[in-house]
Structure formats: structure tokens, C-alpha cells
Amino acid sequence: MTCRSNESLSKLVEEARPYAASGRVADYIPALGRAEKDDLSVAIFDIGNECYYAGDYKKKFTLQSISKVLALALALSDRGFDYVFSHVGMEPTGDPFNSISKLETSVPSKPLNPMINAGALAVTHMINGRDNKEKIDRIIRFVSSFLDGAPVTCNWETAQSEMETADLNRALCYFMKQHGIIEGDVEDLLRVYTAQCAIEMNCFDLARVGAVLALNGVDPETGKQIIAENVARICKTFMVTCGMYNASGEFAIKIGIPAKSGVSGGIMGAVPGRYGIGIFGPSLDEKGNSIAGMKILEMLAREQQLSIF
Amino acid sequence: MTCRSNESLSKLVEEARPYAASGRVADYIPALGRAEKDDLSVAIFDIGNECYYAGDYKKKFTLQSISKVLALALALSDRGFDYVFSHVGMEPTGDPFNSISKLETSVPSKPLNPMINAGALAVTHMINGRDNKEKIDRIIRFVSSFLDGAPVTCNWETAQSEMETADLNRALCYFMKQHGIIEGDVEDLLRVYTAQCAIEMNCFDLARVGAVLALNGVDPETGKQIIAENVARICKTFMVTCGMYNASGEFAIKIGIPAKSGVSGGIMGAVPGRYGIGIFGPSLDEKGNSIAGMKILEMLAREQQLSIF
Amino acid sequence: MTCRSNESLSKLVEEARPYAASGRVADYIPALGRAEKDDLSVAIFDIGNECYYAGDYKKKFTLQSISKVLALALALSDRGFDYVFSHVGMEPTGDPFNSISKLETSVPSKPLNPMINAGALAVTHMINGRDNKEKIDRIIRFVSSFLDGAPVTCNWETAQSEMETADLNRALCYFMKQHGIIEGDVEDLLRVYTAQCAIEMNCFDLARVGAVLALNGVDPETGKQIIAENVARICKTFMVTCGMYNASGEFAIKIGIPAKSGVSGGIMGAVPGRYGIGIFGPSLDEKGNSIAGMKILEMLAREQQLSIF
Amino acid sequence: MTCRSNESLSKLVEEARPYAASGRVADYIPALGRAEKDDLSVAIFDIGNECYYAGDYKKKFTLQSISKVLALALALSDRGFDYVFSHVGMEPTGDPFNSISKLETSVPSKPLNPMINAGALAVTHMINGRDNKEKIDRIIRFVSSFLDGAPVTCNWETAQSEMETADLNRALCYFMKQHGIIEGDVEDLLRVYTAQCAIEMNCFDLARVGAVLALNGVDPETGKQIIAENVARICKTFMVTCGMYNASGEFAIKIGIPAKSGVSGGIMGAVPGRYGIGIFGPSLDEKGNSIAGMKILEMLAREQQLSIF
Incomplete structure (x- = not known):
């Protein structure tokens, strides 16, 4: 399916773009720091099988925390509901995404939910996977399955940089290892995790992934069931309760759709039964969410009554 | 409108009732402690204007924390979005509903959301209201407006007992007073709050309130707009992100509808565009939610695909 | 005994006085806010029965948190070691003196030590005491007993102002009442507490109180045992481990004597077997300790090897 | 100097020994788990140059957390007061020794004091030291200098076991590395740390180390200044404010001498100007302190008025 440029969407983009000026591009690794602050692109995958875009929709970016949703879908497919949720909780938290305190004070000390770093x-x-390589391959193939098998790439330079600055994630891992939530080699786990975060897409691909979630796991073009309906619902639920870092509650109130952001x-977005949405706008607010991207979603939600509530 | 007994709903109730055995009736005040552990009633208000019930649907109970949703709707109607949310946050929390720690560590120290006690x-x-009496009257009339003007009563014995055991709420109030979130007399505020919590209903009334929220503020029988659409959406959003105490996340995953529970x-429940649901089952789990009530919702959600996700 | 002006002590005062410029006088109540920032006086009561002073030693100030030590001595005398320490802990804390979080997370939820506000x-x-009046009278007479029966006054204007700004202490009280650590009327307790904090002295009186502690409860002039030896030791211990708010550890390292400060x-100070020290210097650092007062103690401790370690 | 058996000390030991029954030997590594629960030995090094012992004083044990005092002395000697305390705080904490929460909530996020694991x-x-080997050698030689050059050994089996169970310490290290408190290879640091913890002594050696601290850094036999007076005072201060884990405050109240315990x-103990004390009794209470050892100190302190307060 081709994605067509759309005039009214372009207007939204131009209206939202100036908001980027007040934010900051993440710069803790060079690959992210090179992003241009006022880049902004959006694609909407209507599950009635049309696709619209605005802005430079071919620009690629790494998934970062967005990958948490897909990794959760794969883990649920691999291990099932009960196993997964005996190792990670389901509750939102008012603490920052990278907090370690709650791990310490919670009894049992499992991470509160799969959207914070520990979880x-x-x-x-x-x-599943015998080693790092197999795990990374499985994740990449899994993500590719959302794109009807189109090739998916990983930005290894970004993954490598993330490895070098991952000391907080190392702390979280060793803490969880001490408490029996994970086992084995921490560096190995971090290699898989940083690879997963470094998977690259453009906003059109991302919209297509969102569309599969919006359709409860069904590919809107081929009709194939990519993931189980229940898995898709679980992903969308976490996207609502904890998808936008510490602004998830406000996002649910103001916009009201399942969405997951990343530091890139x-x-x-995944509007149940209607749309998959992919946005790229690297200028972030203090909570770590794309400023102009949030603005676009706010305008879209109002215009088209997207809120699920 | 009359509410009719429904056979398949009665079957659900009988299936759910035994689960109550593993819970406990709240007993920190006598009025709650007198509840019978295996009481269970449910009413479903279909916004297509039918009503079903099962169990002893005439039994009254106090709203307790369910009233938080209605008080929020009234405060939003009185003061508007910006004023309200400059005094209370929008974010869910992993802390208990009566926690004071987060008030201390948050900057600014406003309560995280309107569903925890502090909020x-x-x-x-x-x-709004010049004094306690006017405020309580306004709340009661507001609640009555959801019932097409039917009289609403307050259980003053319960309210009085709550006043006598409200030291933790007093602590929260004085802490917020110190930080400028509230002002004036704390005992006065507690009198309004305990009155609001002691408003009585049966499950049919409660289902009707839920139906108004499900219809975005419109009375399903009269078609009148009781509260603004936006206010209804905000209420439903908080019901999803923090309506079921510290089990809100799990409830969203497993059942996936806006719902608010109380210690009574x-x-x-408010299933957008479809149902209002009222349940009474006083045996609580560790998190403070009705065990048999949750079971009924779980079965209903599965059978009728109620999840909004 | 008369207290004589001392030249070398006056030099210390003049050396220390300029440091007051960098601090702030407490101003949350008018009575404290009226203090002059560069006031500074010190008296040293040598238990060999000499007394030296420098600065305007007749200036009175309220004890504020210094009274916590004396109230502890009285409570221990009234109720004994076991009873007192079943209601308050013995451990220092890294949290601020007015923190409520630890009350919530500690199991059992008793205050960590008698020097933080909750404790x-x-x-x-x-x-002991049948009512407020008797309790306040007993505290005042107890304090007077450290001064060989000299009259002790309470600044009722200050006490009244403290009552009006005591919402955080109210929060702490209601929290403790909820958890069974205290009972009865909170306003009554606060009246006793604010009276105790508003007891007035000049630095000479304060040095004499310190001298009694330094001599393990014995009045250095009359030889009378004012409080039990064990009670005096306990007071000095808490003065070392938590007497200087969140700078207690640093104070112990740098100066190393039992000392307690107040927001006035x-x-x-109580140097075991040697000195009682009283200081008044109302300009406070960020932790709430007298800047110039700390400076004097630092110089004294170095010159005269006062550290107990 | 020879250490002589002492009858009255033997009586204390026999009186204290039965208390060991209520405790537990640490067993998270095999080397510690092999300890015999009712082992108990004590040596007192009188700085007037006599030494008494009771129990099997030749039994060796690893220093574990006791080594924190000696490492602090060496770091202060190597780097000076200001450098050391810009990387670690001076304040006691009510949190457990292995807590990570306070690192997160403190601003700046440096460890609260040198006696908790992070610190x-x-x-x-x-x-100082170019590599692990040199650092370990320097620590061992430094410890040996407290024993007039007597050889000091490290239990490498214990050190190796500690490395294998050190995930919580790894978490603390990576957290501190993220916040710039430490740098370089974490495994390297842990190798030095576990070696330091695995240094072995008998209670006589330990008493001698304590005697050097008691004498402000002077060797009681040779009169040599082993460490600077100020360094010795700092060590004793931390031993009082945070030497006995979360029971430090209670220990200061009840016993009142500088002391540091270890999980072995x-x-x-270091009684200023009087005694060095070494105790070995592997049965621990819930806080991690030797039960029978504490009992001996309590009896000694009462009999001989050891409290510094």
C-alpha cells in the first residue's frame, strides 16, 4: 500500500512544528544528539486501508522505549500471561521511568510495570532464544512481521553508544538479579535490550505497527493475525496507563488514546478499530515526550474524537 | 424505567458469589462492619434503555470512594479544568490510596490524582458553597441530577463514624494546608467529605449514574446533558487509570472498563456508549475491591467484549 | 555565681560574627523574624565553677527545638526508659526533621528518634499531667530545676504564633494518632508542645542547663542530682547522633560534642565532664543551625580539644 | 606483648554465650555459614599496655564491614578530608546498610556516609593504587601497620564467594557510576572491596587495631603515630553514629562506645583513651550484629562506665 501526502495533515504538522522550539533533543549519545530539532513527520494508517502522511516521512529514527511494547508482545507470545506477570507487575507508577527506589520498597520486589526501564x-x-544473537534475530523478525515481512534494521552505532551509557540500566539489572527477577549475564541482556531499542523505522512503518495493535493483532492489509488479540489488548492497555512516561495520566485525560513514546x-499511537499512527519529532519536553508530536495528537484527537473514554 | 430481573445475570451472580468467602468486610466503622459478606447484587443499565438486575438490588450501601468521581465532576463543573488541575495532578501512582509520602516527595507537593484520598x-x-451545609446540599443535588432528580440520602450515622476515625485524612489535610493546597477549617472540609462518602444508593441507582458517564454526560432516559462531555470523559479516564486502588493496572488489563470501587x-462501571453498571458486594480483597464484584465484571467483560482497549 | 566577660571569648565572637551575613533569620512567625541577624552571644559554664561570656549575654531567645532534649529528660523521668522507647525510636535518620515519609514506611510506624518533630x-x-496547664507547669518547673530554681518564662506570643503555623505538626500528630502512638486531643498536645518550644532563656541560662548534662545530671554549683545519670547520658547521646538536624553527622565529625540547636x-552544648555551653546567633544556615554559633563551636573545639571522640 | 587469659572476662563470656542461641549465622556464602553459632571470644587491649582475653582468642574471622573503618582511614590518608567528603556524606541514615533508595532521592546523589555499602x-x-593488585597490597600493608607490621592475610575463598553474590553491590556501583561518584571498571572495584572485607584476624589483633584508634592513631606499644589524629577521630565518630548498622542509635544509647560490627x-571497639576491644561471635541478630558480642559490650560498659556520653 502506498501512503499519500495529505493536505490537512500537513497543516497540522505546520501548526505543531513551532512548539518544538521550546524542547530539547536528547543528547546523551551522539546518534540521538544529531537529530534536527524541528524535524516533524507523521503518518496515519487508517485500518480501512488508506494511509496519509505529512512531513519527511522517510526519515528513520530508532524506536527506543517504543520497543518496550513490542518486546512485551513477543514475551507474552513466548511465555504466556501468567509467567510474564509473575516477573513484572501491571500497575502504573508516579515514579520516573528509570527509578530504582520502588524496586526496593515493593514487596515482592518485581518491577511495577513493563513500560518502566526495570520492567x-x-x-x-x-x-526466548539460546543466546543474544538468536534473541535479537527473533525480535527483529517479530517486528518485521508487523510490516508484512519488510526488512527491519537495527542501528548498531546507536546500540553500541547506548551500551556505553547504560550504567543505570546495569544497576537496575543487578538489583533485579539479586532479587531473582532475572538471571544470567547482565551484559548479554543489555546487548539484547539496546539492540531492541535501536531498531529503526520511519513514521509510516510505525503507523503500520500501530494499526496492527488497533486491529487487535490483525494485519490491516493481509488480514493475517500477527499477534493474539489478548496480547494486542494488553499492549494497548499499558500504552494508556503508562505509555507516555510520567505524563501518561495527563495524556490519557487530554488525548485519550493508547500511545507509546521514545526518547528519539x-x-x-493505536486508536482501537480505527488508526495506527506514527510520529517523529525529536524535540522533547521535560518528561521525555515529543512536544510537537503530542501537539499533533492533541489536535487530531479533538478534531476526530479519538479518545477511547 | 423499571429494572427487570435477568436470568443469565442471576447465573453470573451465583457463579461469583462463592468468591466472596475469601475476602473480608470492612469493619473500621460499625456501619460498614454490619454488612453481610455474601451479599451480592448487580444492575446493568443498557443505554439503549433497558435495565437488568440480579440479586437483592434494593439493598442500599454508601458510595465511599465511588463518590470521588462525582465530586470531581462537580468540582470541574464549578471551577473548570485549569483551576482544578492546578491543585491536583493527573498521574496514577503505585502508592496506596491513603499514602502521604508522595505528597512530601513530589514537587510541587500537590496530590498525584483525584482518586487517592489526598487528591x-x-x-x-x-x-463551591458558602459553608458546609451548602456544599453538602450541592453535592447531594448534583448526585440526584444523575438520577433524574430522584431523592438522594446520606447515611449520617456512617458519616459521623467516619469523622471519628478520620485521623489519617486529617493528617493529609493538614499536610496540604501547610503546603497551600487547601485552606480554611479542616474539620469543616472533613464534614463535607465524609457526608459525600456516606451518600447511599442501591445498585440500580449506581448503574444509572454509570450510564450517564457512559453516554458522555447525557441522561439515557431524558436525553438531558447532566454534565459536560469533557467532564464525563475525564471521569472515565481516571476510573481507568486509578479507579480500582492499587489494582487499577491489573483491572485495566483483565477487564478494561472505566470503574470505581468503594470500601463499602x-x-x-461505565462502558463507553453501552452500559452503566452498579454492583454491591461488601467482601473485599486485600486491595480494597469487592471480590465477587470484580468476578462479575471479569465474566461480563469476557462474554460481551467490554474492554475499551 | 556570676558570669564574667572574657576577652579571648570575645575575640572568637568577633571572628565568628561576620559568618552570620550568609544566613537567614527564621521568619515564619513574626517573633522570630524580629531577631537581628548579627546578634551573637555565648556563655561557657565551666563545671569547675567558673563562667565566661561574650556578646550581649542578657538577650533572651526561645528554646524551640532545644526544648526537645529537656522534654525527653522529663518524659524519661516520668515514664522510664522502656515506656518511652516503646513509643519513639533511637535511630538517627537522613530525612529532614519535619519529614512524615519515614513514619509511613517504618514498621512499626513509630518516630525514628526524639529529636525529629514527630518524635x-x-x-x-x-x-505526666492531668491537663495542659499542669503539663506546661511541670515542664517549666523542670526547666527551672536546671537553673537552681530561678524563674523560667514562656513567650506566649511566640507560642500563639507557632500554634497558628503548626499545620505540619498537626499532620504528624494525626498520623501518629491514627497509628496509636499518641491519643487524645491534638490541639491540646500542640499547646503543650508550642509552650515548651517558647520557653525563654539567655545564653548563660542555657550554658547552665548544658553544664548539668555535662555533669551527668548534677548541678555544678549545688551538687544536687537534678536528673538521673542515665537520663543525662541518653540526652547527650541523642544530641550527638541527631542534635543538629541533618548536619548532625558533619557536626560530630568536625566538632564532636553533644549539642542541640533550635530555629531561634x-x-x-554539653562537653562531658567539662563545660556547658549556651549560644545565641539567630542567622541560620540551610539546615537550620546558627551559622556563627557553629563557627564559635568549631573554633572552641579545635583550641580546647573538646571532641569526645 | 602477650595477651593473658582473664577470669572475670571469662565469666562475662560464659554469661553472654547463651544469648547466641537466639540468633543466626550468616550463610549467604559457604565460608561464613561454616561458623559455629556459639563461638565467642573477646580480647581487650588496655592502652596502659595490658591485654586480656577470654574464649578461643586464636580463632580467625574475616573483617567484613569492620574493614570499612580501615578503608576510610586509608582513603583519608591518601586523599584528604575535602576530597573524600566531596564523594561521600557524613550523615547517619535510618535506611538499611544496603539501601539504594537514598542514593536516588538525595541531591546530590552521593552516599550518605562511609559505613553503608554504597559509601x-x-x-x-x-x-590510591595503579591497579587492583596495588590497591589490595596497600590495604593489607595499611592494616598490618596497625599490628606493628605483623603479617595480615586475606581469605581468598571468602573474597571469591563474595564476588559471586555481590549483585546488590554491583547495582550500587553502577548507580554511582551513572552519577559520577565512581568511575572505571566496577568488577575491579568489587575485587578490591571483597578482598578488603575478607581480611582475616583474631580478636586480639582486632583489639589492637581498636587500641590504635582509641589512642588517636598512636600505637600503644611502640608509640608510633600510625594514622593522623584527625583521621582516628573521624573513624571513631562514624563508629558511633553509624557503626552498628540500623541499631547504631540504640547501641550509642545503651553502650555508648565507638564500635563497628561485621557480618562475620x-x-x-575503641574506647577513647582506654581500650581497644576485639570480639568474635558469629551468631547475629536481625540487624546483623553479633548478639553475644553486644551482650559482652553491654556488661563491660556498665561495669566499667565506658560510655563516652
């Missing part, structure tokens, strides 16, 4: 690391740890400036 | 007290504080054993 | 309130609650700018 | 790791990180069951 996401525990989820990636549960993905990507946002994936 | 609910701040919300009730914002309701009541649960109000 | 001090619990201690005052344990002082007072510091009472 | 001790930061201290060991500051010890060792306790080193």
Missing part, C-alpha cells in the same frame, strides 16, 4: 529489562529477559522523539 | 480531599475542597463493596 | 511530639505526649538560633 | 564502595574507590560476627 522492560525483565520483559526482554523473558524473550517517536510516538506510536 | 479527593483537595477536590472536595474546591466545590460498591463498584460503578 | 518530639510523641515525647511531649508522654509527659540557640545552641546548647 | 564504603565509594571510599574504597578513592584508595566481629565487633571492633
Whole structure:
């Protein structure tokens, strides 16, 4: 399916773009720091099988935290509901995504949910595979399956940089290892995790992934069931309760759709039964969400009554 | 409209009732402690204007924390979005509903959301009224407006007992007063708050309130707009992200509908565009939610695909 | 005994006085806010029965948190070791003196020590007396007994102002009442507590109180045992481990003597077997300790090898 | 100097020994788990140059957390006061010794003091040495200098076991590395740290180390200044404010001498100007302190008025 440029969407993009000026591009690794602050692109995959875009929709970006949703889907497919949720909780948290305190004070000390870093690391740890290579391959093939088998690439330079700055994630892993939530080699786990975060897409691909979730796991073009309906619902639920970092509650109130953001400036939306949405806008607000991307979603949600509530 | 007994609903109730055995009736005040552990009733208000019930649907119970949703709706109607949310946050929390720690560590120290006690007290504080009496009257009339003007009563014995055991809420209030979130007399505020919590209903009334929320503020019988659409959406959003205490995340995953529970054993559900649901089952699990009530919702959600995700 | 002006002490005062410029006088109540920032006076009561002073030693100030030590001594005398320490802990804390979080996370939820506000309130609650008046009278007479029966006054304007700004202490009290650490009327307890904090002295009186502690409860002039030896030791121990708010550890390292400060700018020191020290310097550092007062103690400790370690 | 058996000390030991029954030997590594629960030995090094012992004083044990005091002394000698305390704080904490939460909530996020694990790791990180080997050699030689050059050994089996169970310490290290408190290879640091913890002594040696601290850094036999007076005072101060884990406050109240315990069951005491004390009793209470060892100190302190307060 081809994705067509859309005039009214372009207007939204131009209206939203100036908001990027007030934010900051993540720069803790060079690959992210090279992003241009006022880049902005959006694609909407209507599950009635049309696709619209605006902005430079071919620009690629790494998934970063957006990958947490897909890793969760794969872990649930590999291990089942009960196993996964005996290692990671289901509750949202008012603490920052990279907090370690709650791990210490919670009894049992399992991560509160799969969208904070600790929980996401525990989820990636549960993905099947004999070794790193097989795990990474399985994740990439799994993501590719959302794109009807189109090739998916990983930005290894980004993955490598993330490895070098991952000390907080190392701390989370060793803490969880001490408490029996994960086992085995921490560096190995981090290699899989950083690879997963470094998977690259453009906003059109991301919209297509969102569309599969919006359709409860069914590919909107081929009609194939990519993931189980229940798995898709679980993913969308976490996207609502904890998809937008510490602004998830506000996002649910103001916009009201399942969405997941990443530090690269990507946002994936999944409007149940209607749309998959992919956005790239690397200028972030203080909570770590794409400023202009949020603005676009706010305008879209109002215009088209997207809120699920 | 009359509410009719329904055979398949009765079967659900009988299937769910035995689960109550593993829970406990709240007993920190005598009025709650007198509840019978295996009481269970449910009413479903179909917004297509039919009503079904099962169990002893005439049994009254106090709203307790369910009233937090209605107080929020009134405060939003009285003061508007911006004013309300400059005094209370929108984010879910992994901490218990009566926690004071987060008030201390948050900057600024406003309550995280309107469904935890601190936030609910701040919300009730914002309701218009020259004095306690007027505020309580306004709340009761507001609740009555959801029932097409039917009289609403307050259980003053329960309210009085709550006043006598409200030291933790007093602590929360004085802490918020110190930080400028509330002002004025704390005992006065607690009198309004405990009155609001002691409003009585049966499950049919509660289902009707839920139906108004499900219809975005419109009375399903009269077609009148009771509250603004936006206010209804906000209420439903908080019901999803933090309506079921510290089990909100799990409830969203497993059942996936906006719902709010109270320590009396009541649960109000609002399935967007479809149903209002009222349940009374006073045997609670460890998190404070009606065990048999949750079971009924779980079965209903599965049978009728109620999840909004 | 007369207290004589001392030249070398006056030099220390003049050396220390300029440091006051970088601090702030407490101003949350008018009575404290009226203090002059560069006031500075010190008295040293040598238990060999000499007394030296420098600065305007007749200036009175309220004890504020310094009274926590004396209230503890009285409660221990009234109720004994086991009773007191079943209601308040013995451990220092890295949290601020007015923190409520630890009350919530500690199991059992008793205050960590008698020098933080929660603990001090619990201690005052344990002082014998049929009503407020008798309790306040007993505290004043107890303090007077450290001064060989000299009259002790309470600054009622300050006490009243403290009552009006005591919402955080109210929060702490209601929290403790909820958890069974205190009982009865909170306003009554606060009246006793604010009276205790508003007891007035000049630095000479304060040095004399410190001298009694330094001599393990014995009045250095009359030889009378004012408090039991064990009680005096316990007071000095808490003065070392938690007497200087969140700078207690640093103070112990750098100066190394039992000392307790108050928000009025007072510091009472008790050098075992040698000195009682009273200081008044109302300009406070960020932790709430008298800046110039600390400076004097630092110089004294170095010159005269006062550290107990 | 020879250490002589002492009858009254033997009586104390026999009186204290039965208390060991209520405790537990640490068993998270095999080397510690092999300890015999009712082992108990004590040596007192009188700085007037006599030495008494009771129990099997030749039994060796690893220093474990007692080594934190010596590592601090070395780091202070290597780097000076200001450098060391810009990387680790001076304040006691109510949190457990292995807590990570406070690192997260403190601003700046440096460890609260050198006696909790995070702080001790930061201290060991500051010890001079080109590589692991040199650092370990320097620590061992430094410890030997307290024993007039007597050879000091490290239990490498214990050190190796500790490395294998050190995931919580790894978490603390990576957290501190993320926040710039430490740098370099974490495994390297842990190798030095576990070696330091695995240094072996008998209670006589430990008493001698304590005697050097008691004499402000002077060897009681040779009169040599082993460490600077100020360094010795700092060590004793931390031993009082945070030497006995989360029972430090209670220990200061009840016993009142500088002391440091380790999970092996060792306790080193330093009574200023009087005694060095070494104790070995591997049965621990819930806080991690030797039960029978504490009992001996309690009896000694009462009999001989050892409290510094």
C-alpha cells in the first residue's frame, strides 16, 4: 500500500512544528544528539486501508522505549500471561521511568510495570532464544512481521553508544538479579535490550505497527493475525496507563488514546478499530515526550474524537 | 424505567458469589462492619434503555470512594479544568490510596490524582458553597441530577463514624494546608467529605449514574446533558487509570472498563456508549475491591467484549 | 555565681560574627523574624565553677527545638526508659526533621528518634499531667530545676504564633494518632508542645542547663542530682547522633560534642565532664543551625580539644 | 606483648554465650555459614599496655564491614578530608546498610556516609593504587601497620564467594557510576572491596587495631603515630553514629562506645583513651550484629562506665 501526502495533515504538522522550539533533543549519545530539532513527520494508517502522511516521512529514527511494547508482545507470545506477570507487575507508577527506589520498597520486589526501564529489562529477559544473537534475530523478525515481512534494521552505532551509557540500566539489572527477577549475564541482556531499542523505522512503518495493535493483532492489509488479540489488548492497555512516561495520566485525560513514546522523539499511537499512527519529532519536553508530536495528537484527537473514554 | 430481573445475570451472580468467602468486610466503622459478606447484587443499565438486575438490588450501601468521581465532576463543573488541575495532578501512582509520602516527595507537593484520598480531599475542597451545609446540599443535588432528580440520602450515622476515625485524612489535610493546597477549617472540609462518602444508593441507582458517564454526560432516559462531555470523559479516564486502588493496572488489563470501587463493596462501571453498571458486594480483597464484584465484571467483560482497549 | 566577660571569648565572637551575613533569620512567625541577624552571644559554664561570656549575654531567645532534649529528660523521668522507647525510636535518620515519609514506611510506624518533630511530639505526649496547664507547669518547673530554681518564662506570643503555623505538626500528630502512638486531643498536645518550644532563656541560662548534662545530671554549683545519670547520658547521646538536624553527622565529625540547636538560633552544648555551653546567633544556615554559633563551636573545639571522640 | 587469659572476662563470656542461641549465622556464602553459632571470644587491649582475653582468642574471622573503618582511614590518608567528603556524606541514615533508595532521592546523589555499602564502595574507590593488585597490597600493608607490621592475610575463598553474590553491590556501583561518584571498571572495584572485607584476624589483633584508634592513631606499644589524629577521630565518630548498622542509635544509647560490627560476627571497639576491644561471635541478630558480642559490650560498659556520653 502506498501512503499519500495529505493536505490537512500537513497543516497540522505546520501548526505543531513551532512548539518544538521550546524542547530539547536528547543528547546523551551522539546518534540521538544529531537529530534536527524541528524535524516533524507523521503518518496515519487508517485500518480501512488508506494511509496519509505529512512531513519527511522517510526519515528513520530508532524506536527506543517504543520497543518496550513490542518486546512485551513477543514475551507474552513466548511465555504466556501468567509467567510474564509473575516477573513484572501491571500497575502504573508516579515514579520516573528509570527509578530504582520502588524496586526496593515493593514487596515482592518485581518491577511495577513493563513500560518502566526495570520492567522492560525483565520483559526482554523473558524473550526466548539460546543466546543474544538468536534473541535479537527473533525480535527483529517479530517486528518485521508487523510490516508484512519488510526488512527491519537495527542501528548498531546507536546500540553500541547506548551500551556505553547504560550504567543505570546495569544497576537496575543487578538489583533485579539479586532479587531473582532475572538471571544470567547482565551484559548479554543489555546487548539484547539496546539492540531492541535501536531498531529503526520511519513514521509510516510505525503507523503500520500501530494499526496492527488497533486491529487487535490483525494485519490491516493481509488480514493475517500477527499477534493474539489478548496480547494486542494488553499492549494497548499499558500504552494508556503508562505509555507516555510520567505524563501518561495527563495524556490519557487530554488525548485519550493508547500511545507509546521514545526518547528519539517517536510516538506510536493505536486508536482501537480505527488508526495506527506514527510520529517523529525529536524535540522533547521535560518528561521525555515529543512536544510537537503530542501537539499533533492533541489536535487530531479533538478534531476526530479519538479518545477511547 | 423499571429494572427487570435477568436470568443469565442471576447465573453470573451465583457463579461469583462463592468468591466472596475469601475476602473480608470492612469493619473500621460499625456501619460498614454490619454488612453481610455474601451479599451480592448487580444492575446493568443498557443505554439503549433497558435495565437488568440480579440479586437483592434494593439493598442500599454508601458510595465511599465511588463518590470521588462525582465530586470531581462537580468540582470541574464549578471551577473548570485549569483551576482544578492546578491543585491536583493527573498521574496514577503505585502508592496506596491513603499514602502521604508522595505528597512530601513530589514537587510541587500537590496530590498525584483525584482518586487517592489526598487528591479527593483537595477536590472536595474546591466545590463551591458558602459553608458546609451548602456544599453538602450541592453535592447531594448534583448526585440526584444523575438520577433524574430522584431523592438522594446520606447515611449520617456512617458519616459521623467516619469523622471519628478520620485521623489519617486529617493528617493529609493538614499536610496540604501547610503546603497551600487547601485552606480554611479542616474539620469543616472533613464534614463535607465524609457526608459525600456516606451518600447511599442501591445498585440500580449506581448503574444509572454509570450510564450517564457512559453516554458522555447525557441522561439515557431524558436525553438531558447532566454534565459536560469533557467532564464525563475525564471521569472515565481516571476510573481507568486509578479507579480500582492499587489494582487499577491489573483491572485495566483483565477487564478494561472505566470503574470505581468503594470500601463499602460498591463498584460503578461505565462502558463507553453501552452500559452503566452498579454492583454491591461488601467482601473485599486485600486491595480494597469487592471480590465477587470484580468476578462479575471479569465474566461480563469476557462474554460481551467490554474492554475499551 | 556570676558570669564574667572574657576577652579571648570575645575575640572568637568577633571572628565568628561576620559568618552570620550568609544566613537567614527564621521568619515564619513574626517573633522570630524580629531577631537581628548579627546578634551573637555565648556563655561557657565551666563545671569547675567558673563562667565566661561574650556578646550581649542578657538577650533572651526561645528554646524551640532545644526544648526537645529537656522534654525527653522529663518524659524519661516520668515514664522510664522502656515506656518511652516503646513509643519513639533511637535511630538517627537522613530525612529532614519535619519529614512524615519515614513514619509511613517504618514498621512499626513509630518516630525514628526524639529529636525529629514527630518524635518530639510523641515525647511531649508522654509527659505526666492531668491537663495542659499542669503539663506546661511541670515542664517549666523542670526547666527551672536546671537553673537552681530561678524563674523560667514562656513567650506566649511566640507560642500563639507557632500554634497558628503548626499545620505540619498537626499532620504528624494525626498520623501518629491514627497509628496509636499518641491519643487524645491534638490541639491540646500542640499547646503543650508550642509552650515548651517558647520557653525563654539567655545564653548563660542555657550554658547552665548544658553544664548539668555535662555533669551527668548534677548541678555544678549545688551538687544536687537534678536528673538521673542515665537520663543525662541518653540526652547527650541523642544530641550527638541527631542534635543538629541533618548536619548532625558533619557536626560530630568536625566538632564532636553533644549539642542541640533550635530555629531561634540557640545552641546548647554539653562537653562531658567539662563545660556547658549556651549560644545565641539567630542567622541560620540551610539546615537550620546558627551559622556563627557553629563557627564559635568549631573554633572552641579545635583550641580546647573538646571532641569526645 | 602477650595477651593473658582473664577470669572475670571469662565469666562475662560464659554469661553472654547463651544469648547466641537466639540468633543466626550468616550463610549467604559457604565460608561464613561454616561458623559455629556459639563461638565467642573477646580480647581487650588496655592502652596502659595490658591485654586480656577470654574464649578461643586464636580463632580467625574475616573483617567484613569492620574493614570499612580501615578503608576510610586509608582513603583519608591518601586523599584528604575535602576530597573524600566531596564523594561521600557524613550523615547517619535510618535506611538499611544496603539501601539504594537514598542514593536516588538525595541531591546530590552521593552516599550518605562511609559505613553503608554504597559509601564504603565509594571510599574504597578513592584508595590510591595503579591497579587492583596495588590497591589490595596497600590495604593489607595499611592494616598490618596497625599490628606493628605483623603479617595480615586475606581469605581468598571468602573474597571469591563474595564476588559471586555481590549483585546488590554491583547495582550500587553502577548507580554511582551513572552519577559520577565512581568511575572505571566496577568488577575491579568489587575485587578490591571483597578482598578488603575478607581480611582475616583474631580478636586480639582486632583489639589492637581498636587500641590504635582509641589512642588517636598512636600505637600503644611502640608509640608510633600510625594514622593522623584527625583521621582516628573521624573513624571513631562514624563508629558511633553509624557503626552498628540500623541499631547504631540504640547501641550509642545503651553502650555508648565507638564500635563497628561485621557480618562475620566481629565487633571492633575503641574506647577513647582506654581500650581497644576485639570480639568474635558469629551468631547475629536481625540487624546483623553479633548478639553475644553486644551482650559482652553491654556488661563491660556498665561495669566499667565506658560510655563516652
